Amino acid sequence: GAVVSQHPSWVICKSGTSVKIECRSLDFQATTMFWYRQFPKQSLMLMATSNEGSKATYEQGVEKDKFLINHASLTLSTLTVTSAHPEDSSFYICSARPPLVLDTQYFGPGTRLTVL
Amino acid sequence: KNQVEQSPQSLIILEGKNCTLQCNYTVSPFSNLRWYKQDTGRGPVSLTIMTFSENTKSNGRYTATLDADTKQSSLHITASQLSDSASYICVVSVGSSASKIIFGSGTRLSIRP
Numbered sequence: 001g002a003v004v005s006q007h008p009s010w011v012i013c014k015s016g017t018s019v020k021i022e023c024r025s026l027d028f029q030a031t032t033m034f035w036y037r038q039f040p041k042q043s044l045m046l047m048a049t050s051n052e053g054s055k056a057t058y059e060q061g062v063e064k065d066k067f068l069i070n071h072a073s074l075t076l077s078t079l080t081v082t083s084a085h086p087e088d089s090s091f092y093i094c095s096a097r098p099p100l101v102l103d104t105q106y107f108g109p110g111t112r113l114t115v116l
Numbered sequence: 117k118n119q120v121e122q123s124p125q126s127l128i129i130l131e132g133k134n135c136t137l138q139c140n141y142t143v144s145p146f147s148n149l150r151w152y153k154q155d156t157g158r159g160p161v162s163l164t165i166m167t168f169s170e171n172t173k174s175n176g177r178y179t180a181t182l183d184a185d186t187k188q189s190s191l192h193i194t195a196s197q198l199s200d201s202a203s204y205i206c207v208v209s210v211g212s213s214a215s216k217i218i219f220g221s222g223t224r225l226s227i228r229p
Binding site for chain 2: 004006041042043044045091093095103105107108109110112
């Protein structure tokens with residue numbers, strides 16, 4: 001089956017630093033990847049849609065200069081949280097969509113970010 | 117407005133018992149509906165996917181139903197096990213291309229021994 005990995009699985013950083021999270025589709029090419037944020041006891045909230053070779057599309061209220069997304073290849077998208085603050089602490093989940101299958105997303109295992 | 121609502125928000129049952137989770141949606145045009153299981157600290161994993169013409173679909177001890185007329189879906193879990201403790205999320209795809217998806221807020225299920 002389709003597998004999506006994320007790295008790291010958890011990270012703790014100091015306030016003001018930047019953190020990069022990687023999302024990889026291991027056995028399929030993903031022209032589109034999605035980044036979600038999930039706060040405790042809440043459902044996933046879409047942050048942005050990442051398309052290979054083009055700029056990401058951000059949802060309303062998500063700061064594109066703070067959450068930098070790069071989708072440089074068909075199997076890798078990265079999310080960089082710049083100048084992290086404690087309120088950025090959350091569970092970040094990516095998903096990848098195979099080409100030509102618009103209604104299917106395979107989710108990664110998530111990355112727990114804690115900003116001190 | 118496209119919305120997906122789930123109930124109950126949380127549920128505690130004893131191991132071995134059955135339970136049913138509900139999902140109501142107001143989505144147009146409807147494409148498909150999926151139930152996901154999300155273990156704590158993990159990403160969601162798809163359990164079932166149902167299109168407009170499907171009424172019931174099973175995956176082991178999980179059985180999903182869909183009533184497209186009333187825009188309701190349910191997920192029935194039989195003979196619950198401790199490993200069923202998780203959040204269950206109903207997700208509805210919108211549009212002919214199904215490129216937009218709407219997440220429900222999930223039901224947190226706890227199985228007690």
